[in-house]
Amino acid sequence: MRSNGPTVPLRLYRGLTSAASLLAPAWLAHRVRKGKEDPRRIAERRGIASAERPKGPMVWVHGASVGEILSILPLTERLLERGFRVLVTSGTLTSSRILARRAHPGLIHQFVPLDARRFVARFLDHWQPDLALMAESELWPNLMGELSRRGTPLVLVNGRLSERSGERWAKLPKSARTLLGTVDLCLAQSHEDAERFHALGAPRVAATGNLKFDVPPPEADPEALAEMQAQVGDRPVLLAASTHPGEDESVIETHLRLRDSLPGLLTIIVPRHPERGEAIEALAAQAELDTIRRATGYLPGDATEIYVADTIGELGIFYRLAPVVFVGGSLVRHGGQTPIEAAKLGAVVLHGPHIWNFGALYAQLDADGGALPVSDAESMAEAVYTLFADHDLYQRTAEAAWRTTEALSGAMERTLTAIEPYLAQIRLARR
Known part of the structure; x- marks a missing residue:
């Protein structure tokens, strides 16, 4: 699903983030000093890749931090089993360490770029994902807009929208509708989440359950x-x-x-x-x-x-x-x-x-x-x-x-069934 043009708040956001991107090196250096960024991989936050894109169909899966990453790891493993290359992005050091322990030859981790248009464009130019899966409540206007412009399908998996967040977005109804209009399919954790996404303008919504119920308990040495x-x-x-x-x-x-x-x-x-x-x-x-x-x-x-x-x-x-x-x-x-x-x-x-x-x-x-x-x-x-x-x-x-x-388990199979048409389309396009 492709959205209409950006609203005034979204245009304002685009302009402010473009201006703020000029200060990104200083801000990121400050975060390095605070121990919140990996100094060896800081360029990734500006969309500069630290790895080559492998040949073949690629699914990009994004989770903000530890909780989201743990919930989507089994999904990435199922995608890898089906022969897809998987790019996983996250925004925290802890999540990157967890992924490092789950090393797989077909899985690549990068830190997600800051949501400025030039960083996002640079990131997408390099990785060229065939499908983007965003976990939970990751709604980044520049990133979503650029995916829409390129015609890359975007699916929100394990979607979560709290009552409080729903009320905040409801104060900007046109912007919410425009932003969610870039989402091809919204797979919500619960019927309540699904109703909130639908009320804000998400065109295709289904309640598939919470992936975290299907995640095995955390391991213990x-x-x-x-x-x-x-x-x-x-x-x-x-x-x-x-x-x-x-x-x-x-x-x-x-x-x-x-x-x-x-x-x-x-x-x-x-x-x-x-x-x-x-x-x-x-x-x-x-x-x-x-x-x-x-x-x-x-x-x-x-x-x-x-x-x-x-x-x-x-x-x-x-x-x-x-x-x-x-x-x-x-x-x-x-x-x-x-x-x-x-x-x-x-x-x-x-x-x-x-x-x-x-x-x-x-x-x-x-x-x-x-x-x-x-x-x-x-x-x-x-x-x-x-x-x-x-x-x-x-x-x-x-x-x-x-x-x-x-x-409450079973969300994994329902999620895979819901995204199967997109996976099938990738296979056809890559033949």
Whole structure:
């Protein structure tokens, strides 16, 4: 589907990003100093490729960061099995490291170019994808407009549009309609997401489900897991997964409230951004709690109360250690991280009130009795204590969470079926 010409807000965006592109080298250099960009690959952010384009049909798959990349990796593997070359782009260092561990001869990773027309054009001139698949809510006007101009099919997979984002786009109805008019097919995570995309003007929308339900639980290095299990023993473990600034204080206070009622409690905090490890350690030290950071290379000792797991790619270890998991991003106004991984591995999920990123999923988990909402340290401590004290309640809640995630699987096959006409067209065109 091709859109009409750009609206005034979109023309303004185009002009501002073109002007800002002149400052891109300085801005990117600043991000390198902050440790947010790879200095060896910084040119990729300006659309300058660091690899040759292989011959043959190519599908470009984009995911913004870790969560999106993990959800689309199984899809890329299915495309590779079908003989397509796959270009995967992302915007974070952590996601690039995850992809590096999943090396495949037919898969190429590049950092996504900044959304300025000249960077985007340079990127597309080199890679010339036959099909573009964008994950979740990646709506970049210049990129989408350039794909439309070149006639490259664009499919939004695992599409997500929160109620809040939908309300914001609704204030610019013509721009939203123009932008979504460049999307040939929108495959939404839920019926609610599909309705929001359709209301904003997406011409072809289908609810295919959430790809994250079909992603296997995160892997855990067997030796590292066994080492941690031996060290922890039978201590009660609370995991705070993917926490954001403003939540660690509540988790630490929760631990303080439970010290006497749950002797030996070990609270593991896994920050969403590992570089916050030192700051979390300092917060725990202020509370006079015995604290160790995993990045220092040490395991928790018998006296350790707070273990800050500030490393990359090890969340699978800690999910397997903890029967109770607080999912971060939900006590602060971030919108919540996904509870799927914890639920699949048999944990009881606790979450705060700010869960709009996965609103339908959390609502289903709550309705099925598979998750417990909390609002602060007091309610979190009460929930944690109750779950450890009442094994039957814990078992029922964990099983309900697992059943909910299993019932919602199947998005992978529905997604592949939906994009098959585009894949078939590529095969025909490349003969």
